[in-house]
Amino acid sequence: MEQYMMLHDYVSNAAAETALFYLISIFAIIMSVGVISDRNVIRSGFILIGVFGAISGLFLLLQAQFLALAQVMIYAVGITLVVVIALMLTNPRSEKDTSYENEPVSKDGSPISPFQRLRLIGPAFVGILSFFTIYTAIRSESWIASGEQVSPDNVRVLGTALTTTYSLPFEFASVLLLAALIGAIMLAKAERPTPVIEIGIDE
Amino acid sequence: MIPNAPEIGKLAFIIAFWICAIFLPVWAVSWAVGVFLPMIIEGQNPGPELALVADILRTATPILSVLVFIPLNAMFMVLYERRALALFTVRMGPNRVGPDGLLQTAADAVKLLLKEDITPRGADAVIFTLAPIVFFAPSIIGILPILAAITNNHPLFAITNLPTGIFFVLASASIPLVALVMAGWSSNNKYSLVGGLRAAAQAISYEIPLVLSLVTVCLMAGTLDVVKIAQQQDGGFLNWNILGGGALRGLDAAIATALKNQDWAPVIQAFYPYGAASFVAAIVLIFCSHILLGLYLTGACAEINRIPFDLPEAESELVSGYNTEYSGMKFAIFFLAEFTNLFIVSCIATVMFFGGGDNPFPQWFLDQLPLAGIQAGLGSALSFLINDMRLVDPDTFWAAIWVIIKVYSLVFFAILIRGTLPRFRIDQLMDFGWKRLVPLSLIAFLLVVFARVLVVSHGY
Known part of the structure; x- marks a missing residue:
């Protein structure tokens, strides 16, 4: 029985991995396009979960099980849900009200000021700039590809690295998060003067 | 009577x-x-x-x-x-x-x-259909690592044994939450929306004590692998994680040695090397693991929206919460997933705290009984089934029996809780989660970190 190709061989050969990579990437790209093109902000929030799920699939292909699961748990569920709930609470514009995006004219018909024009092209500029920065960074760097086998117990490897080699950056990151937490609490707890409700009976 | x-x-x-x-x-x-x-x-x-x-x-x-x-x-x-x-x-x-x-x-x-399957007018049809699927699918995926643990790593089920075990289960258990918000929002119904939002707020808050309690158990065990965690607890209830994650392993070994009429003092010395400090640490560990079980069960009840945490579907306030608008097949899937989740939660508790497929009797107790003869007799009588047909695998069979007993007892406990406690109010729920359970889980975590150094327990 040993001489035949078994399921394990089919799944773990390079061609299957490449095919899976392309499938997941195509899915992720379609989902990302969906996120930015959907008129309904909340629905695009839900589509974002699909993007994060696909990225965690890429991590799984790279045998980074822990990262893939953390991606699902933190990004796909935790952060996206908080974003979606924040969107619901702030009551975003409905899908019909799209006048703002399409017309580069100010509301009273006067010619638009340079500041407003900047506001229109600004996001596109930032997007293109960051895309090219990341693209050149990925392509130019000569990445060290090690032929070392990935340890199946990569949680242990990660834990050891975080508490020995990279303990200082790790601590810095946690201090940063703590500062953000305290800042958020300070902002939320800021004492506002309670609005005086006037129940006057006017004659 | x-x-x-x-x-x-x-x-x-x-x-x-x-x-x-x-x-x-x-x-x-x-x-x-x-x-x-x-x-x-x-x-x-x-x-x-x-x-x-x-x-x-x-x-x-x-x-x-x-x-x-x-x-x-x-x-x-x-x-x-x-x-x-x-x-x-x-x-x-x-x-x-x-x-x-x-x-x-x-x-x-x-x-x-x-029943007829109705999609209400004004609902977002795609997300409305997707929500029950997203709710149900993770419960199938999430049970897989547990399967390897409860069948004693049977060769057929060994494929589901992942090195990230319990983390995989937790990650897939967090996905249904998205589905609740999706269902609530896409139904185009204010009660559903409030139910979905309540579900999200509640589950995010209670996930922290839930995960921290399981993390502490993993810390005691020294691994995330559920099969290893289950195997560590083999050999009677004294080894189970509920009793301090193996803090009483020394006692178990000492009794076994004493029954053989040997000197048990060196065994105690080997397992509790720091004298009185070790005994105190063992007691602290036992105390903490009971707290951890309580935290886990509370968090899990809140995660799967059972009474007393069923605010997302509080029928007296929200009609039926996020599944108000669902009918027929889709409602059935929500229903199915809820009860499957209850089973999975009990399974995790069984594996993490109650020794998985381990029988509660210590080995030295079983040695007193005339079991070896019965075992040999049964083995030869059923030899055709065991060896030729491979219908029965004795290891897996007994493990499965014990798991079934333990899991359905825990389910019974959940039903007892449901029949006993009234529902929380939403602000009390948040208070209880953030001001009581989260600090308690952190304190338990800290105590376990220090106490487990003094005792030879699992994963030492």
């Missing part, structure tokens, strides 16, 4: 009947797909294609057995819950369909499947 003894008897009969009705088909399917069909195929010297088919069948065994198990289990759990609640509140419960209402939920399932 217990006045409701006949009712208890009927409940026991229903449980026995349905457990057979659930696990015999699961057993049959796993055996047929994993052992019998590949055995036939490979028996006649197959070509490469047929050999591959046999291999695929073997690989598909865990998922097929889960797919058979889930609907049957949900049917049983609904009936179990209704009859047990009836027992607690001195009512009759469903008792018309079949003998003693035995087939009530089977009839309910047929009714739900035949």
Whole structure:
């Protein structure tokens, strides 16, 4: 029985991995396009979960099980849900009200000021700039590809690295998060003067 | 004399009947797909294609057995819950369909499947349809690592044994939360929306104590792998994680040595090397692991929206919460997933705290009984089934029996809680989660970190 190709061989050969990579990437790209093109902000929030799920699939292909699961748990569920709930609470514009995006004219018909024009092209500029920065960074760097086998117990490897080699950056990151937490609490707890409700009976 | 003894008897009969009705088909399917069909195929010297088919069948065994198990289990759990609640509140419960209402939920399932499937006007149809699927799918995926643990790492189920074990389960258990918000938002109904938002707020808050309690157990065990965690606890209730994650392992070994009429003092010295400090640490560990179990059960109850944490579907305030607008098949899937989640939660508790498939009796106690003869007799009598047909694997069989007993006892406890406690108010719920449970779980974590250094426990 040993001489035949078994399921394990089919799944773990390079061609299957490449095919899976392309499938997941195509899915992720379609989902990302969906996120930015959907008129309904909340629905695009839900589509974002699909993007994060696909990225965690890429991590799984790279045998980074822990990262893939953390991606699902933190990004796909935790952060996206908080974003979606924040969107619901702030009551975003409905899908019909799209006048703002399409017309580069100010509301009273006067010619638009340079500041407003900047506001229109600004996001596109930032997007293109960051895309090219990341693209050149990925392509130019000569990445060290090690032929070392990935340890199946990569949680242990990660834990050891975080508490020995990279303990200082790790601590810095946690201090940063703590500062953000305290800042958020300070902002939320800021004492506002309670609005005086006037129940006057006017004659 | 217990006045409701006949009712208890009927409940026991229903449980026995349905457990057979659930696990015999699961057993049959796993055996047929994993052992019998590949055995036939490979028996006649197959070509490469047929050999591959046999291999695929073997690989598909865990998922097929889960797919058979889930609907049957949900049917049983609904009936179990209704009859047990009836027992607690001195009512009759469903008792018309079949003998003693035995087939009530089977009839309910047929009714739900035949109902019309309605998508309300103004609902977001795609997300409305997707929500039950996203709610249900993770419960199938999430149970897989647990399967390897509860079958004692049987070769057919060993494929589901992941090195990230419990983290995988937790990650897939967090996905249904998205589905609740999706269902609530897409229904275009204010009660559903409030229900979905409540579900999200509640689950995010209670996930922290839940995960911290399991992380602390993993810390005591020194691994995330559920199979290893289950195997560490082998050999009687003194080794279970509920008793300090192996803090009493020394006591177990000492009793075994004392029964052999040897000197037990060096054993105690080896397991508790720091004298009095070690004993204090062992007591702290036992205390902490009980707190951890409480934290886990509380967090899990909140995660799966059971009473007293069923605010997302509080019928007196929100009609039925996120699933108000659902009907027919889609509602059935929500229902199915809820009861499957209850089962999974009890399974995790069994594996993490109650020793998985381990029998509660210590080895030195079993040695006193004349079991070896019975075992040998049974082994030779059933040799045809065990060795030739490979229908019974003794290791897996006994593990499965103990897991079934433990899991359904925990489910019974959850039903008891449901019948006893009133529902929280939403602000009390948040207060309780953030101001009580989260600090408590952090304190328990800290205590365990220091205490486990002083005792030779699991994962030392």
